[in-house]
Structure formats: structure tokens, C-alpha cells
Amino acid sequence: MSLDYPLAHLLGGVMLLCAFSLLSQRRLAAMIALYQIEALALTAAAFWQGFAQHAADLYLTGLITLVIKAILLPYGLREIVQRFNLIRAIETALPVGLSMIIGVGLIGVAVLVVLPVTVRAVSLTREDLAIALSIVLLGFLVMTTRRNALAQVLGFLSTENGLVLAATGMPGMPFVAELSVAMLVLLAFLVVGVFLLRIREHFDTLDLVGIEDIERRGR
Amino acid sequence: MLLFLGSFLATLLHAVLMFALAPLLAGLVATLRARLLGRRGPPVWQPYLALRRLLAKTTLVPETATALYPLWPFVAFAPLAACALLVPGFSTGMITAPLSDFITLIGLLALARAAIVLAGLETGFAFGGAAAARDVLFSVFAEAALLVVLLSFVLLAQRATVDDIATVFASGHVGLSVSLGFALAAILAVALTEAGRIPVDNPAGHLELAMVHEAMLLEYSGRFLLLFEYAAMLRLLVWMSLIGSVFCPFFMARADAPWTWPLGLLCWAAKLCSGAVALAVFEISTAKMRVFRVPEFLSVAMLLGVLAGVFLFVAARIGT
Numbered sequence: 001m002s003l004d005y006p007l008a009h010l011l012g013g014v015m016l017l018c019a020f021s022l023l024s025q026r027r028l029a030a031m032i033a034l035y036q037i038e039a040l041a042l043t044a045a046a047f048w049q050g051f052a053q054h055a056a057d058l059y060l061t062g063l064i065t066l067v068i069k070a071i072l073l074p075y076g077l078r079e080i081v082q083r084f085n086l087i088r089a090i091e092t093a094l095p096v097g098l099s100m101i102i103g104v105g106l107i108g109v110a111v112l113v114v115l116p117v118t119v120r121a122v123s124l125t126r127e128d129l130a131i132a133l134s135i136v137l138l139g140f141l142v143m144t145t146r147r148n149a150l151a152q153v154l155g156f157l158s159t160e161n162g163l164v165l166a167a168t169g170m171p172g173m174p175f176v177a178e179l180s181v182a183m184l185v186l187l188a189f190l191v192v193g194v195f196l197l198r199i200r201e202h203f204d205t206l207d208l209v210g211i212e213d214i215e216r217r218g219r
Numbered sequence: 220m221l222l223f224l225g226s227f228l229a230t231l232l233h234a235v236l237m238f239a240l241a242p243l244l245a246g247l248v249a250t251l252r253a254r255l256l257g258r259r260g261p262p263v264w265q266p267y268l269a270l271r272r273l274l275a276k277t278t279l280v281p282e283t284a285t286a287l288y289p290l291w292p293f294v295a296f297a298p299l300a301a302c303a304l305l306v307p308g309f310s311t312g313m314i315t316a317p318l319s320d321f322i323t324l325i326g327l328l329a330l331a332r333a334a335i336v337l338a339g340l341e342t343g344f345a346f347g348g349a350a351a352a353r354d355v356l357f358s359v360f361a362e363a364a365l366l367v368v369l370l371s372f373v374l375l376a377q378r379a380t381v382d383d384i385a386t387v388f389a390s391g392h393v394g395l396s397v398s399l400g401f402a403l404a405a406i407l408a409v410a411l412t413e414a415g416r417i418p419v420d421n422p423a424g425h426l427e428l429a430m431v432h433e434a435m436l437l438e439y440s441g442r443f444l445l446l447f448e449y450a451a452m453l454r455l456l457v458w459m460s461l462i463g464s465v466f467c468p469f470f471m472a473r474a475d476a477p478w479t480w481p482l483g484l485l486c487w488a489a490k491l492c493s494g495a496v497a498l499a500v501f502e503i504s505t506a507k508m509r510v511f512r513v514p515e516f517l518s519v520a521m522l523l524g525v526l527a528g529v530f531l532f533v534a535a536r537i538g539t
Contacts, residue, residue, distance in 0.1 A: 009396065010396070010397060010400060013396075013400045013401065013530075014400065016397070016526075017401065017404060017523070020522075020523070020526070021519070024519050097515060097518055100518070100519060100522050103522075104522050104525055104526060104529075107526060107529065108529060111529065131397070
């Protein structure tokens with residue numbers, strides 16, 4: 001029995017597990033740790049796909065993922081938490097239980113959408129695609145249900161991990177695209193860092209309620 | 220006839236080991252935990268000494284207790300003893316194998332829990348009542364999660380007994396699957412809750428406000444308390460063996476083939492030891508949860524079980 005498929009599938013599963021647990025966490029440190037594990041699983045998945053597809057550029061993708069997403073970004077995020085002396089608990093906009101139920105619903109939607117669309121594709125990509133789409137949707141859900149800006153950034157990063165997972169599973173995805181996505185994420189992280197600084201200077205908190213207040217007054 | 224004798228002897232050996240080693244496992248976890256925290260900790264055989272001490276103590280019955288008071292320790296212990304006989308340890312195919320239905324196990328564990336809850340309510344003592352209420356709250360979620368996880372086992376293995384599930388998983392036809400990963404995460408959460416370990420309940424804690432399992436036993440003493448404590452140790456061993464035989468069923472012995480026993484025994488010991496290490500490391504690296512966070516923790520487990528099921532249906536549709 002070939003290990004190609006089950007192992008890729010399992011690593012995708014680990015990532016999905018992390019993305020799902022992001023929803024249930026209320027503390028920044030735990031969310032960052034989960035993001036880091038997710039990025040490590042993505043690294044492993046990229047290496048494994050590179051090995052299975054005999055594609056050297058996937059190794060490079062894995063390396064970039066490892067350095068940027070599994071080491072640099074979590075380090076930077078922790079640094080932000082430390083330096084800004086943030087409150088480490090996160091306000092949620094929805095009750096956690098409800099958002100998890102919605103999360104399971106979204107995974108169901110992802111599966112139902114991907115499977116009929118890709119009937120003719122190789123099964124290796126099909127299930128991986130379903131998992132990747134689930135991770136993307138879960139990342140969006142994290143972004144919508146959290147009020148803390150840093151938690152929303154984590155949701156965004158998780159979404160991006162899902163995209164890269166989809167890309168690694170697909171044979172023939174050009175490497176340039178991945179490189180640019182990785183760079184984009186790093187840039188976005190820097191920009192967001194500056195924004196966080198600004199938000200904090202104005203409102204003394206990273207809670208986005210302050211901005212919503214201004215919006216309301218503007219209308 | 221010879222085959223039957225083999226499985227009979229294996230069952231006997233299994234029973235003896237289960238009942239003899241349960242305190243050792245609890246002691247191992249306690250010692251490892253103390254070492255990891257930088258303390259010297261009690262010796263590994265400390266639980267045996269504790270049990271002997273309880274045996275020598277007078278058994279008191281509170282004045283407010285009803286006539287059923289002496290009954291609960293036995294009702295709590297008996298189902299767990301049955302579980303210990305049913306769950307495969309070092310080998311598959313014991314004579315108790317056909318009975319080791321997953322739902323039977325869930326029922327037996329529930330029965331034991333019911334007895335402990337009633338024991339907590341017995342004397343009308345406030346902490347006992349509060350702890351009983353909490354335990355029932357947890358068990359609602361834990362059992363639901365366990366049933367959902369069971370669904371994916373049965374779908375994967377097409378069998379419902381633990382023994383058959385272990386055999387099917389060991390044969391390697393199932394392979395690695397995402398569903399099993401989710402199911403493992405879910406069942407670990409349930410096991411931690413059921414065994415009263417740290418994120419849910421602190422077995423070493425003596426703060427009444429935070430106690431769950433211990434608080435229900437506060438009014439018991441002497442031999443009755445011994446039965447309860449021994450039952451708790453058995454429960455930990457049962458859960459570890461259960462998880463070990465479902466998720467790591469490799470190198471398990473065949474009961475009717477005695478030459479496979481030594482490897483099976485060695486492997487079982489390795490599984491239990493690594494389980495104890497993992498549990499100790501996990502316990503020192505997390506804090507106890509607030510009581511009302513536990514249902515949330517368990518509902519995550521339940522949703523993971525549901526996800527495991529969802530992905531099984533996906534895999535089934537891809538396969539055809």
C-alpha cells in the first residue's frame with residue numbers, strides 16, 4: 001500500500017485540527033502556539049508532497065514555510081504580545097461553542113462543494129482540496145468571531161496556510177506564485193504590526209470596539 | 220481444546236496483571252509528575268502502601284447516611300472490575316473478547332459513575348452534592364463525545380467490540396486516516412475527564428471548591444474508601460489499555476498462541492509507560508480548567524468526533 005495518500009491526508013488533518021482548535025481558544029499564547037504547529041504541519045506536508053511528486057521546488061516551499069511561518073512569524077507575534085503588554089485573553093463576538101458549531105458546518109460545506117466539483121481529479125488532490133478549503137473557511141470564521149486585532153491576524157495567517165496547502169497538493173503550481181504569496185504574508189504582517197501600534201496608541205487596547213465607535217460617529 | 224486453554228490462560232494472566240498493576244500505574248504517574256516538577260516524589264509503590272493503610276483503618280458510617288451507604292463502594296467497583304476484564308491488554312482474542320462491546324464498556328463506566336455520584340449525595344453533605352452535580356454535568360458531554368467517536372470506529376472497522384476493532388486496525392487495512400486522528404484527540408479529552416486528570420479535575424488537590432471526584436468520597440473512610448480509590452486506579456489503567464489497544468494495536472499477542480505473549484506483554488508495558496510519561500508531561504504543562512469551561516472542552520471533543528465521522532463519509536464517497 002502506498003503511503004503517499006494517507007500521509008498527505010493525515011498532515012492535512014493535523015492542520016485542520018489546529019485551525020479548528022484556533023476557534024476554541026481564548027488566549028493569545030495558545031492561538032500563537034496552535035498557529036505554529038499548523039505551520040510546522042504545513043512544512044511537513046510540503047516536504048512530503050515534494051518527495052511524492054519528485055518536485056524540488058516544493059522542498060523550497062517547505063523551507064520558506066518553515067523559516068517564515070513556523071519560526072519568524074510566531075516569534076514576531078510573541079514579541080508583539082510581550083512588547084505591547086497586551087491583555088492575553090481575547091474577547092469573542094460569538095460564544096465559543098456556537099462558533100465551533102458553525103465551524104463544523106463550514107467544514108461540511110467545504111466538503112460538499114469540493115467533492116462534486118472535482119469528480120474527475122485525482123483523489124490525492126480531491127480530499128486535500130476539501131481540507132484546504134475547510135482551513136480557509138475556518139480562518140475566515142476566526143477573523144469574524146474575534147474582536148482582538150491580533151487574533152484576527154492569526155485567522156488571516158491560518159487562511160493563508162490553507163491556501164498554500166491547496167497549492168502544494170496541486171501538481172504544476174508555479175513556484176513563483178508561492179514565493180510571492182509568502183512575501184505578501186510577511187509584508188502584510190509588517191503592515192499589520194504598524195497598524196496594531198497605531199490602534200494601540202489611540203485606544204490603549206487592541207480591541208476593535210474603538211474603531212467601530214468612530215465609524216458609528218462618522219455616520 | 221488446546222486453543223481454549225490458551226485463551227483461558229491469557230485471560231487469567233490479563234486479569235491478574237490488570238488488578239495487580241493498577242496501583243503501580245497510578246504510582247508511576249505520580250512519581251513521574253513529581254520528578255518533572257523537580258521534587259523527589261513518592262516511591263512508585265506508594266499507592267500499595269496507601270491502600271494497605273486504608274485497609275487497617277476503621278470504617279466509619281456517618282449518622283446521616285441511609286442504609287444504602289455501604290452499597291455504593293461495591294456498585295462503583297464492580298463495573299470497573301468488569302471493564303478491566305473486558306478491555307484487551309497485552310493480547311487480543313481472550314475469552315472475554317466477544318463481550319467487549321464498546322457500548323457495554325460505556326454503560327459499565329456510566330454505571331460506576333452513577334454509583335460514585337450517588338455516594339456523593341448519600342450523606343447530604345454540601346461539597347459531595349456540588350461535586351456530584353459537576354460530575355453529572357461533565358459526563359453528559361463526555362458520553363455523547365464517546366458515542367460519536369464510537370460511530371467512526373464502527374464505520375472504519377465494521378465491528379463494535381474493542382477486541383475486533385483492535386484486530387482490524389492492527390491488520391493495517393485501515394491505514395492512517397484523518398478520522399482516526401480526530402477520534403484520538405476526542406477520546407483523549409474524554410479519557411482525561413473520565414479519569415479525573417488535570418485539565419478537568421486534580422487528583423492530588425485538596426481544595427474542596429475545586430474537587431470533583433475526591434469531594435464525593437469525603438465522607439467515606441477505611442475499606443469503603445479503599446474500594447473507591449482502587450476503582451479510580453483501575454479506571455486509569457482501563458482507559459490507557461483501551462486507547463493503547465485501539466490506536467496502537469501493533470505487536471499485540473494472540474491469546475491462543477502463547478509464544479507471542481512475551482512480545483505482547485513487553486509492548487503493553489511500553490504502551491503503559493509511554494502513556495504514563497505523556498500523562499505526566501501533559502499534567503505539569505497545563506493548568507486546571509474552570510469548572511464551567513469543561514463542558515466547552517468536551518464539546519470540542521464531541522465536534523471532533525463529528526468531524527471524524529464527516530471525513531469518513533467523504534472517504535467512503537471517494538473510494539467508490
